[in-house]
Amino acid sequence: MTPASAVDVLVLGAGPAGLAIASELVPLGLKVMGLSADDPTSPWPNTYGIWAAELDQLHLSHLLQHRWSNCVSYFGADPVALSRDYGLFDADKLQRHWLGRCSGMDWRRGLAAELSHDAQGSQVTTREGEVLRARLVIDTTGHDPVFVQRPALGPVAAQAAYGIVGTFTADPVPPGQFVLMDYRSEHLSAEERQGPPTFLYAMDLGEGRFFVEETSLALAPPVPIAVLQDRLQRRLAHRGVAVLQQEHEERCLFPMNLPLPDLSQRVLGFGGAASLVHPASGYLVGSLLRRAPGLAAAIASGLARPDLDAAQVAELAWATLWTPELVRKHGIYQFGLEKLMRFSEQELRQFFSTFFDLPQRQWYGFLSNTLSLSELVVAMLRLFAKAPAAVRWGLMQLKGREAALLGRALRG
Numbered sequence: 001m002t003p004a005s006a007v008d009v010l011v012l013g014a015g016p017a018g019l020a021i022a023s024e025l026v027p028l029g030l031k032v033m034g035l036s037a038d039d040p041t042s043p044w045p046n047t048y049g050i051w052a053a054e055l056d057q058l059h060l061s062h063l064l065q066h067r068w069s070n071c072v073s074y075f076g077a078d079p080v081a082l083s084r085d086y087g088l089f090d091a092d093k094l095q096r097h098w099l100g101r102c103s104g105m106d107w108r109r110g111l112a113a114e115l116s117h118d119a120q121g122s123q124v125t126t127r128e129g130e131v132l133r134a135r136l137v138i139d140t141t142g143h144d145p146v147f148v149q150r151p152a153l154g155p156v157a158a159q160a161a162y163g164i165v166g167t168f169t170a171d172p173v174p175p176g177q178f179v180l181m182d183y184r185s186e187h188l189s190a191e192e193r194q195g196p197p198t199f200l201y202a203m204d205l206g207e208g209r210f211f212v213e214e215t216s217l218a219l220a221p222p223v224p225i226a227v228l229q230d231r232l233q234r235r236l237a238h239r240g241v242a243v244l245q246q247e248h249e250e251r252c253l254f255p256m257n258l259p260l261p262d263l264s265q266r267v268l269g270f271g272g273a274a275s276l277v278h279p280a281s282g283y284l285v286g287s288l289l290r291r292a293p294g295l296a297a298a299i300a301s302g303l304a305r306p307d308l309d310a311a312q313v314a315e316l317a318w319a320t321l322w323t324p325e326l327v328r329k330h331g332i333y334q335f336g337l338e339k340l341m342r343f344s345e346q347e348l349r350q351f352f353s354t355f356f357d358l359p360q361r362q363w364y365g366f367l368s369n370t371l372s373l374s375e376l377v378v379a380m381l382r383l384f385a386k387a388p389a390a391v392r393w394g395l396m397q398l399k400g401r402e403a404a405l406l407g408r409a410l411r412g
Contacts, residue, residue, distance in 0.1 A: 006121060007031040008303055010134035012112050012147070014040035016048070016094070017271020018140035020288040023101035024296035030303065034107040035124070035132065040099060044091050046250060047211070051368055052085035054286040063097055065090035066205060068178035073356060075183055075349040080356055084364055086178045088203065088211075089285065108132065112146045117266050121310045135303055135310050136317065138268045143255050145273035150261040155220035157257045157341060159282045162228035163213025165205065165248040170241045172212050178203045183349050187238035188231070196223050197345035198231055209247070212236070217348070218256040218282075218337055225251050256282060257334050260327065263318040266311055270295070274321060279333040281367045290370075295321050325373045332376060333369075339395060347394055354387045 011022050014036035025032045034040065055061045064087040071086045072079035110126035117123075121135040139148045173179050182200035185193055196219055202212045214232035216223035236242065258275045270276070276291070277284050298320035302313040322330075343351060356363055362379040365371035371379060384395060 006133040006135065007033045007106070008135050009033070009299065010035060010122070010124060010132055010137045011140060012036075012124070012137065013140035013142070013271075013273075014038065014042075014107070015044065015140065015142070015271070016098075016285055017142075017273070017276075017288055018138075019095065019098035019102070020292045021138060021140065021270045021296060022105060023098040024292045025299065026102040026105055028296060028300040030300055032102065032105050033132065033134065034105060035110055035112060035126065036107060037109070037111050039109070040107050041095070044095065046091075046252060048089040048091060048094070048285045050087050050089065050283065050286050051364065052087040053364070054289070054368055054370075055087060058289055060097075060289065061087070063089055063093045065093070066203065068176070068203065070174075070176050071178045071180060073179065073181040073352065075181075075353040075356075077184075080353065082180060082356065083360060086180070086203075088205075094285075112141075115147050115267070117310070119309045119311070122266060136268060136299060136313055137266075138270055139273045140269070140271045141273055143258060143272040143277070145269060147267045148261050148269040148273045149265055150259050150275070153259045156255045157218040157220040157337065158222035158253050158255050159216060159218045160222040160225060160228060161201070161213050161215040161250070161252040162225050162232055163201070163211060163215075163250040163252075164232075164243065164246050165209065165211045165250075166246040167208050167244040168210060168236070168241050169244055170239070171204070172210050172236060172239070172241050173202045173204060176204055181352065183345065183352070185345060187234045193345055197343075197348050198223060198228060200232075200235060213250065218341055220341070222253060225253070254282070257337050259334075260322060260330060263322055264315065265318075266314050268299075268314055268317045268321070270321070275330070278367075278369050279330065279337045280369075283368070286368060291321065329369070329371075329373055329376055332380070336380070342399060343391075343394060347391055350388050350391050354383055354391065357386065358383060 008030040009025055009032045011018050011032060011034045014034055022032055022034060052061060052067055066088040068086050071082040071084060073082060110128045110130055112124050113127045114125040115122060121133060122137045124132045124137060139145045179200060179202040196216060198214050198216045201215050204210055212232060214228040257279050260275050261269050271288060276287050299317050302308055302316040358379060366379055384392060
């Protein structure tokens with residue numbers, strides 16, 4: 001089949017990451033083509049939460065479907081007030097926002113199968129036989145990407161969650177409330193409490209509707225979805241709550257500690273393909289919104305330079321996406337996650353109770369990944385100083401691959 005005329009950028013995937021970067025590239029005047037197995041307007045199956053201040057700063061709070069000021073967590077019998085607004089995206093609005101910014105972009109349907117490079121750019125052949133050429137290819141196909149390569153550095157831990165949206169015989173959480181983490185576990189047997197800890201993530205959606213989700217922080221191997229479903233049902237039953245009508249069922253499983261990709265490769269990654277999922281929280285969309293504009297500007301600048309070949313443009317883009325400081329921060333977060341995966345339920349309760357007792361700017365910046373490297377280190381040292389002795393001892397012990405992870409974080 002005759003190759004299509006070369007474009008500036010070919011974006012693989014039409015999920016949040018693909019639309020986020022395309023929506024920044026098109027307004028810069030670049031010729032952008034998308035390749036997706038599904039229609040870019042197809043509804044997204046998952047829900048996306050975010051700290052509302054992240055959108056306020058970007059003047060995008062109108063993209064929220066719900067916003068809560070009554071935000072709490074439970075690490076003991078009493079709620080811990082978070083005093084930060086939390087929001088749930090209106091996924092349709094978010095999708096339309098990005099699609100509107102890349103209006104007129106050429107979308108092709110298909111799956112990428114083969115890849116080759118030359119000095120002028122890259123060539124992608126689809127399973128359907130179509131040949132597409134671009135000066136730069138961006139892979140946004142998720143944590144198991146089509147072309148982006150990353151090293152294998154040990155077991156990959158995944159966050160798992162099972163949730164439902166619906167109406168209930170009684171309110172699962174108080175009206176108007178958002179619950180980030182509820183580690184109360186009276187509904188479990190003593191033996192089960194010795195196993196992998198899980199928590200409730202829940203919110204009042206208004207008009208008698210609620211979203212409740214049983215979640216595991218991260219484990220390798222992950223907690224089975226069936227176990228999370230059973231725990232959610234038992235948690236609700238323990239509170240005298242039954243499901244009246246189920247509107248939506250959500251099953252989530254995504255890696256939290258993927259190593260960084262090879263930053264010298266010709267295909268650029270973005271989103272999960274580039275390991276942008278926050279290792280400490282699992283959040284991604286806020287990072288997409290913050291980092292896409294700068295990345296798009298660097299790509300446009302690189303493509304405009306006649307002295308750079310296609311390989312050098314890709315190198316420039318990777319260097320913009322993963323600066324030395326961001327690489328070190330990612331390593332620190334991965335080291336921290338490895339620590340938390342070894343903690344018992346009681347240790348996790350104590351850890352998070354201490355964590356949310358930090359100054360709000362520190363814990364919020366930690367979870368939103370908006371602290372500088374020095375600020376992140378200061379926050380972690382402060383947490384260590386405030387933590388109970390059992391938590392400090394757990395943080396000091398280096399087990400398994402923790403020493404190697406710490407070494408990589410320090411080296412950058």
